[in-house]
Amino acid sequence: xxxxxxxxxxxxxxRVDFPCLNxxxxxxxxxxxxxxxxxxxxxxxxxxYYEEYPGCAGRSHHRFGKMATERxxxxxxxxxxxxxxxxxxxxxxxxxxxxxxxxxxxxxxLKKGDVVLTTDKEHNSNLIPWxxxxxxxxxxxxIVQSKKDxxxxxxxxxxxxxxxxxxxxVHSSNLDGYTIPAKEVIKIAxxxxxxxxxxxxxxxxxxxxxxxxxDVDFYSFSGHKMLGPTGTGILYGKMDLLENLxxxxxxxxxxxxxxxxxxxxxDIPERFxxxxxxxxxxIGLAAAVKYLDxxxxxxxxxxENELNIIASKGLSSIDRCSIIGPPDVRDRGGxxxxxIQGMDPHSLAIILDGSxxxxxxxxxxxxxxxxxxxxxxxARASFYFYNTVEEVEMFVEKVVEASKLR
Amino acid sequence: xVFCIVAIVVFGILGIFSAKYRTYFKEALxxxxxxxxxxxxxxxxxxxxxxKIVSKLIGKSPKMAKFVYKRFSAISWVFVVIMxxxxxxxxxxxxxxxxxxNCNGEESTELCLLNPGTTGDGGFSSIGGSITKxxxxxxxxxxxxxxxxxxxxxIIEFGCLECKYTKKAEETRKALxxxxxxxxxxxxxxxxxxxxxxxxxxxxxxxxxxxxxKYWEYHDKMFENQKGMTIEKMKQLAVDVGIDGEEFNQCFxxxxxxxxxxxxxxxxxxxxxxxxxTFFINGMPIVGPAKIEEFTKIIDEELVNTGSAIxxxxxxxxxxxxxxx
Numbered sequence: 001x002x003x004x005x006x007x008x009x010x011x012x013x014x015r016v017d018f019p020c021l022n023x024x025x026x027x028x029x030x031x032x033x034x035x036x037x038x039x040x041x042x043x044x045x046x047x048x049y050y051e052e053y054p055g056c057a058g059r060s061h062h063r064f065g066k067m068a069t070e071r072x073x074x075x076x077x078x079x080x081x082x083x084x085x086x087x088x089x090x091x092x093x094x095x096x097x098x099x100x101x102x103x104x105x106x107x108x109x110l111k112k113g114d115v116v117l118t119t120d121k122e123h124n125s126n127l128i129p130w131x132x133x134x135x136x137x138x139x140x141x142x143i144v145q146s147k148k149d150x151x152x153x154x155x156x157x158x159x160x161x162x163x164x165x166x167x168x169x170v171h172s173s174n175l176d177g178y179t180i181p182a183k184e185v186i187k188i189a190x191x192x193x194x195x196x197x198x199x200x201x202x203x204x205x206x207x208x209x210x211x212x213x214x215d216v217d218f219y220s221f222s223g224h225k226m227l228g229p230t231g232t233g234i235l236y237g238k239m240d241l242l243e244n245l246x247x248x249x250x251x252x253x254x255x256x257x258x259x260x261x262x263x264x265x266x267d268i269p270e271r272f273x274x275x276x277x278x279x280x281x282x283i284g285l286a287a288a289v290k291y292l293d294x295x296x297x298x299x300x301x302x303x304e305n306e307l308n309i310i311a312s313k314g315l316s317s318i319d320r321c322s323i324i325g326p327p328d329v330r331d332r333g334g335x336x337x338x339x340i341q342g343m344d345p346h347s348l349a350i351i352l353d354g355s356x357x358x359x360x361x362x363x364x365x366x367x368x369x370x371x372x373x374x375x376x377x378x379a380r381a382s383f384y385f386y387n388t389v390e391e392v393e394m395f396v397e398k399v400v401e402a403s404k405l406r
Numbered sequence: 407x408v409f410c411i412v413a414i415v416v417f418g419i420l421g422i423f424s425a426k427y428r429t430y431f432k433e434a435l436x437x438x439x440x441x442x443x444x445x446x447x448x449x450x451x452x453x454x455x456x457x458k459i460v461s462k463l464i465g466k467s468p469k470m471a472k473f474v475y476k477r478f479s480a481i482s483w484v485f486v487v488i489m490x491x492x493x494x495x496x497x498x499x500x501x502x503x504x505x506x507x508n509c510n511g512e513e514s515t516e517l518c519l520l521n522p523g524t525t526g527d528g529g530f531s532s533i534g535g536s537i538t539k540x541x542x543x544x545x546x547x548x549x550x551x552x553x554x555x556x557x558x559x560x561i562i563e564f565g566c567l568e569c570k571y572t573k574k575a576e577e578t579r580k581a582l583x584x585x586x587x588x589x590x591x592x593x594x595x596x597x598x599x600x601x602x603x604x605x606x607x608x609x610x611x612x613x614x615x616x617x618x619x620k621y622w623e624y625h626d627k628m629f630e631n632q633k634g635m636t637i638e639k640m641k642q643l644a645v646d647v648g649i650d651g652e653e654f655n656q657c658f659x660x661x662x663x664x665x666x667x668x669x670x671x672x673x674x675x676x677x678x679x680x681x682x683x684t685f686f687i688n689g690m691p692i693v694g695p696a697k698i699e700e701f702t703k704i705i706d707e708e709l710v711n712t713g714s715a716i717x718x719x720x721x722x723x724x725x726x727x728x729x730x731x
Contacts, residue, residue, distance in 0.1 A: 344453055344457075346453060347453055347456065347457040348457075349457075350454060350458055351461040351464060352461075354458070354460075354461020354462055354464065355461070355464075355465065401464060401468065402464065404468065404472065405460065405464070405471060405475040406475075406476075
């Protein structure tokens, strides 16, 4: 459905759906690993809720309430289908990936001495919850170091996974775009009696996700990185595992009944969705995944990687420019993290912004990796299916121009 | 650090008008505060601003952008020096303006931006207000005059005996009297400037001198002794030019010419005067101690039109150079 060409006609068909890109001189938006743009379909779906049926779902018997209940359930169903879940109830609505990871971390029932494995390239979302538990209850947080070429070291993992309670890995890294061999990791983890939680914030928006095929136990991702509204996220969990999770955040909507002395927990997934749910947000997220289905998710990774190949090749002409991540660009997905020696990455981002080219600079919430490698951050361009070859060429041209300031 | 010092002042002022600049101001302040206490600046403020400036320049002049990027610290130093020099000069000017009515100092006749409308080579003492108001030729009244009574050219000067610019214009007045003799009539009308403490008293004293027929002698003496003038000095100067001291003192102490001086001033205000000296040559205004050529040009033209009467003339942009309040 998508193809890479200079004319990019098939992309233009989609670009018209994004209000941000519909001006005479649209910005070159290359900060998609942080936040994607929103198509009209998502905005309209949210507005429709607010304008036409702004009621509470699952409790009110009036027309608004009934419509909200129906659309909210449909949203859960759409998203569960999109990720290949067995049933909608396995989809827990959260605010973002971080909340999903925290929910597992605090509900899993970890005890002192239990081992949790992470990689060395974790976003703070999948690092800090474990560091907190390490301090509070004494779990053992063990890090699987990457190989020198920044790819996943299966040998090291196999050596560490024995006796591990939970493997919590980033599926695709927001640092360098590298995707771990998740299916193999999960298989080995299960063989060793460990369960697996994946941080899919950077994988789910770009790849076709099939949680059952992966056989992953928990999977957390965000809506705002996949065309959806901010403040939306998903935690997938196998039903039998969800049933054994303790409640984390509790209160409104998490119980069926309560007395002064006791309470009856709500069914799954509502028991994990404390307080009034984000109806408009989740209806918007459902519209986003429908949109992604219409784009054809199976084509997105190839397109993004081809854009990355053009960009990486362009930057290779810059003297003292280094790219963070595996040496083979095909392993870096749609993420291009780089440094130009003698130029502060924040300066570069601000200078590019002057030409309406938007990239990210800093440590990208992977402070631990940068601090360990004594690197003071980097510049990062991250692509999505709606980016064009022309945009990438303009990005390269402006980075080259800025590099001459040194 | 260096740039942040400039930024505190610049964004502090801009922040009064826009919240956007208040954020910059806070960042710059934090940066300076941290570095002043030997801690690392954690806002990266100077780098951000440098990058913003370079991002604007790079599309227009890559060479200039590169120069700014590489020499930003040195450029910041230049701005710091300029800023402190500007602050120093501004304070100096304001103090002078308050104390002496001219921002360049007591003795200066140089251009002062704090005095509205100074565009010539001299200054003027302002009474404040708009300088674009129209100047209309006033009446000659019965004030002291010199030159030919029936001359076809009449110059009416509104001046202040305490104003250094009026004093400066005396050279021109005398030169004109010498050059044209009875062909020109020069009338001096009082326009005391309130910022000069004894200007009204000096005007009244000169009227008392006129009462005894010694106006111009006293007028010249007053300008000669303008600096450090006191009431006692005014009275002594009267005696020095041969005026009856007792009669002069009685005239002065009784305020005999207070109304006359006020009438002069009101006529001046009615004519739209905003500073001294202001001249009207057959109604054509010249503000400030202008070059003599400006006067002679007008006078010569008027003399060609022999017998022309004083006409009311309106000018939107008069020649400017005066002493104001």
